[in-house]
Amino acid sequence: MKTTTLLCATLCLTLPMASFAEVPKIQTTGPIIHLADNLDEAEMLGWCIDTEGRELSDTLHAHSCKPVGDDVLFTYDADSGAIGSATYFGLCMSYNAPQNTKNPFGLIVCDQADETQRFVYDDASMEIRLGMDTSQCVTVSPTIDNAGPYQSRDLILAACDSLETRFKQWVIQR
Template sequence: MKQIMFRSKRKNKTNKFVKILSLLTIFFCYSSLVLAVSPNLQTPSPVIYLSDNLDEERNLGYCLDTRGRGFSERMHAHSCKPRGGDVQFVYKRESLQIRSATFDGKCVIVLGEAAAGSSFGLVDCTSKDKLQSFDYDEATLEFRSSANKTLCISVGTESRRAGPFMARSLRLSICQSTKPKYKQWVILEK
């Protein structure tokens, strides 16, 4: 009789442990989803911004942007500016180009070759250059380079001050090994 009671108590403890372990698993999975915070976007459309606010202090989010003030041939990710300007870009599905809404006739291009770590620039648009061509996947929110579809547009893992705002590097990265929070982009059109 004692042996049966002992087994019964052991079984109850095992069941409680399994229940607690299940609840903890659910909690941690849910909390990791909750930690991804969408930005409080104030930039007028059109704009292309990162779906996760990451560490942007004013919750403005990160947008595609030209470096410095005004036109620049170099790109990075920058706090989405409430007044718009050089952070406003539009994706043209028919040509697969990311075009500046502010600087007419200018498109995003992979600088050099389509390789992991390559940076981006802003140049005259041409439909003949594969380095200006990006496939956007609405399910995964990724921009993949048409020149190398294993690579996607992503932001760096570290931020830096940019005057009253924040900035991050903008690079091609290996899609499969890049965390979603660094490579998921939202296109906001008019």
């Protein structure tokens, strides 16, 4: 009886968590920053920070982590707080259009003095927070758009405490 009760208690505690998390099958090689949860990406590729459109763009969004494609390659420097393009040298992610609800993040020339380019990654919570307001997290919109053979979502900022975990946990792959 005790074994059955213990097994039931263990399953009751772990199954609800397992049912929410859907781990993506990342095929991209190189440094990327992607959501820990697949979050309904149709091909199980996951969601990466990406330049909008093909190749270089000054606007960022979240996109299916393409098996091939240099515009999804991003690094994080914990010392400076910069999220930089690994492909387009000298360009960094910036919260430079806060009034734009669909595309507040841009890719601009890196400037360590620019507060809009400073992010804080918390290893324990896996959250990317805005350096100048750490109550705000980098997240994705709930809406999925078609993007050719892939999918995209708006990359946005929202109050960390208002977000479901699966929308705000990021993996930094080096």
